[in-house]
Amino acid sequence: MKNLLLRFNDKLYMTCIWVAGLSVLAIALIIPWGVFARYVLGTGSSW
Known part of the structure; x- marks a missing residue:
């Protein structure tokens, strides 16, 4: 169980x-x- 949690945390860490x-x-x-x-273009982006 501990290894499962550690692997999940590692994957979550790498995703972050x-x-x-x-x-x-x-x-x-x-x-x-x-x-x-x-x-340069004289107009701001309208987002």
């Missing part, structure tokens, strides 16, 4: 790490796009 990493990547792409759209 991947979600956090993908979120940082998304932010790293969205913010420069917003700056580019605002100052």
Whole structure:
């Protein structure tokens, strides 16, 4: 039972790490796009 719980926690941990990493990547792409759209294209993104 203990091993089952530890494996579940490991999988949950890795899932959270991947979600956090993908979120940082998304932010790293969205913010420069917003700056580019605002100052180069002259209009902000309407989200």
